[in-house]
Amino acid sequence: MIRVAFMGTPSFAVPPLLALLASRHEVAAVFTQPDRPSGRGMRSAPGPAKAAALAAGVPVYQFERLRSREGYNVLRDARPDLCVTAAFGQILSPRLLSVPPLGTLNVHASLLPKYRGPAPVAWCVASGEAESGATIMWTDSGVDTGDIALSRAVAIGPLETAGALEARLSELGASLLIEALDLLERGELPRVPQDKARATRHPTLSRGDGAIDWKRPAREIARRVRGFNPWPVASATWKGAPIKIWLAAESAEPSAGAPGEVLRSDAGGLRVACGEGSIEVLELQAPNARRLPAAEFLRGKPIPVGERFEVT
DSSP states (O other): OOEEEEEEOSGGGHHHHHHHHHSSSEEEEEEEOOOEEETTTTEEEOOHHHHHHHHTTOOEEEOSOTTSHHHHHHHHHTOOSEEEEESOOSOOOHHHHTSSTTOEEEEESSOTTSSBSSOHHHHHHHTTOSEEEEEEEEOOSSSSOSOEEEEEEEEOOTTOOHHHHHHHHHHHHHHHHHHHHHHHHTTOOOOBOOOGGGOOBOOOOOGGGGBOOTTSBHHHHHHHHHHTTTTTOEEEEETTEEEEEEEEEEOOSOOOSOTTBEEEEETTEEEEEOSBSEEEEEEEEOTTSOOEEHHHHHHHSOOOTTOBOOOO
16 A cells, blocks of 8 residues: 555546545545635635545645645655645645655656646647547656656547546546556556657647637637637637637638638538638637527527628
C-alpha cells in the first residue's frame, strides 16, 4: 500500500481521486486551489475535487501557494510516500518535490511530449488531431517535461468536443494511475525520457480565443468550435449581438459566399461561408437564452440568407 497526497482541483481531477479512494492505496490528504466565486451570484463554492474529498472524509488543504512555508509544512506532516497531481494548477517547487520519497506522478491529458501546458485537450481538438490520450508522468521541476511512466491513446470522434474528450481522458488517466501505483509498488514503473524534438506547447486559453475569424478555412473554424467547448466557447457577432456557437462541422457543400455570409437558414440548419468552404452550425445560443439546435434556434430567431456575421 502506498500513502498518497493528492493534488487537483477541477472535474478532471475527480476520477483519478475516486480511483485512488477505491483502491487499496491510502489517500492521506487532498490539496486543492482555494474556493473561487462561481455562478450567477458569484458565491464562493468548493471545487469538484474538494467536494469529492470531503464526501469521502479525507482532509482537504487549500493554499494560494502550496510552496509557501505553511503549505510545505502541511505536506511534510502528511508523510506521503508519493504525491499525485491532476490539473492542480500550481507548479511544485523542488522543495515540495523532495517531500515524498517515491516522487510525484502527474495525470496529464495528452500524449506527451505533444501538448504540454495548461489546456492540452482544447488545443489538441482545435488543432485537428485524430487521436489524443492520457499520460502518467514523473514530475520534475519543468512544466510537463518529466519522464513518461505510462501512456495510452484514444481516437477523437468526428464531432467530439474538448469537454467530452477531457471527460474520457480523465477516466483513462484514473485507470492508468492505479496501474502505475501497482507497478511502482513492485519497483517496475518505467521512466522514459521525453523526446524534446517532438514537444509542443500551446498558450493558456483566453476568452478572446473564442472569437470566430470567418476568414479562416472552414475546417479550422469547425475544429476550434469543438476545441473551445465548453470554454471559452466560440462566438460570432450578428447585428451587434454576440452569438455563442457550441458545435459546428465542416460542410461538404460548395461555397460561393463571402466570409461570414449566411448561405442556408431553414429547417435543415444554418450554413455559413468561411475563408475557404463553409460550416454547418449545429448548436448556438443567443444572449440570455438557452443553447439550442440550429433549426430550433432559427424558428425563434431567424437569420436570413444573405446576411453576414460580422467580420473583423
